[in-house]
Amino acid sequence: MGTNSEKKFVEQGYLVMKSALLEADLAPLIAVVSEFVDKRATELYNEGVISDIYEEMSFERRWYAILKACSRENEVFGWHTLVFSEALFDLITHPRVLDVLERLIGGDIQFNGDFWVRPKLPNEKLTTLPWHQDSAYMPHTENDTHLTVWLPLVDVKTENGALQFLPGSHKAGLQTYHRVPDEAFAVPVLPPTSSDTDIDTLEMKKGDLLVFNNLVFHRSLLNRSDIIRWSVDFRYSRIGTSLHGLWHEAIACPARQNGTRQCPTSWRTWRAQWDTSPHKDRFV
Numbered sequence: 001m002g003t004n005s006e007k008k009f010v011e012q013g014y015l016v017m018k019s020a021l022l023e024a025d026l027a028p029l030i031a032v033v034s035e036f037v038d039k040r041a042t043e044l045y046n047e048g049v050i051s052d053i054y055e056e057m058s059f060e061r062r063w064y065a066i067l068k069a070c071s072r073e074n075e076v077f078g079w080h081t082l083v084f085s086e087a088l089f090d091l092i093t094h095p096r097v098l099d100v101l102e103r104l105i106g107g108d109i110q111f112n113g114d115f116w117v118r119p120k121l122p123n124e125k126l127t128t129l130p131w132h133q134d135s136a137y138m139p140h141t142e143n144d145t146h147l148t149v150w151l152p153l154v155d156v157k158t159e160n161g162a163l164q165f166l167p168g169s170h171k172a173g174l175q176t177y178h179r180v181p182d183e184a185f186a187v188p189v190l191p192p193t194s195s196d197t198d199i200d201t202l203e204m205k206k207g208d209l210l211v212f213n214n215l216v217f218h219r220s221l222l223n224r225s226d227i228i229r230w231s232v233d234f235r236y237s238r239i240g241t242s243l244h245g246l247w248h249e250a251i252a253c254p255a256r257q258n259g260t261r262q263c264p265t266s267w268r269t270w271r272a273q274w275d276t277s278p279h280k281d282r283f284v
């Protein structure tokens with residue numbers, strides 16, 4: 001990444017790094033997700049709820065086929081506890097991910113403890129997110145830089161629920177939010193004004209890396225395809241940045257110190273933090 005990319009990030013509030021990761025970097029986490037899907041399919045089959053475990057189906061299709069077969073909705077916008085694993089930790093602290101962040105916020109980086117694997121199902125309203133800024137859902141964070149790294153686990157197109165961004169929209173600061181009927185999340189009182197030409201739709205390939213700040217407006221389109229748009233996202237900030245008691249603070253940890261590529265936190269240490277964290281039973 002050259003200085004042009006950094007300038008672009010400052011101007012736009014987000015950046016896509018093409019082919020930042022290899023298939024092999026994502027494979028262990030995909031295996032964790034697939035193992036859970038397989039386990040759940042087997043349980044439902046043994047309970048007599050479904051008559052097929054869809055073993056031959058691809059990663060993009062299998063979970064949706066299982067849910068359809070038992071007439072269940074996903075009911076959650078993301079998986080957290082289910083995917084807690086060494087594979088997840090390795091991706092959060094992957095040198096190639098942290099190299100991108102280091103160029104943007106320097107070589108002292110903390111992982112904020114916030115992670116989600118998102119099975120965005122076909123035609124699902126819950127995961128079709130309206131325009132928002134992440135600081136709207138992270139109280140008191142608007143005066144600091146918090147970065148989200150977003151990684152597609154399948155190729156993402158407009159049709160299967162790409163993210164859209166409003167370049168430069170972070171510069172106006174955090175807007176006021178309120179709750180409205182039929183929206184699972186708070187929405188801006190004054191939705192950002194945008195013409196279609198302002199909107200940047202991010203079609204991404206598996207292996208591409210998106211990073212965005214906590215104030216840039218973005219949204220998540222409806223998945224109009226018949227496959228699941230699987231993705232994973234993590235949040236970071238500079239070491240020393242207050243997390244203001246956010247729900248995931250207990251599993252925050254240093255991911256890089258003094259620009260050294262060796263991660264200062266081990267999987268064992270992070271797992272011990274998780275084992276004593278108050279939120280671990282709060283989410284699927």
Ligand SMILES: O=C(O)CCC(=O)C(=O)O
Pocket residue numbers: 118120127129134148163218219220231233
């Ligand atoms: O993955 C998605 O569809 C939405 C992600 C998002 O909006 C966020 O992480 O703030």
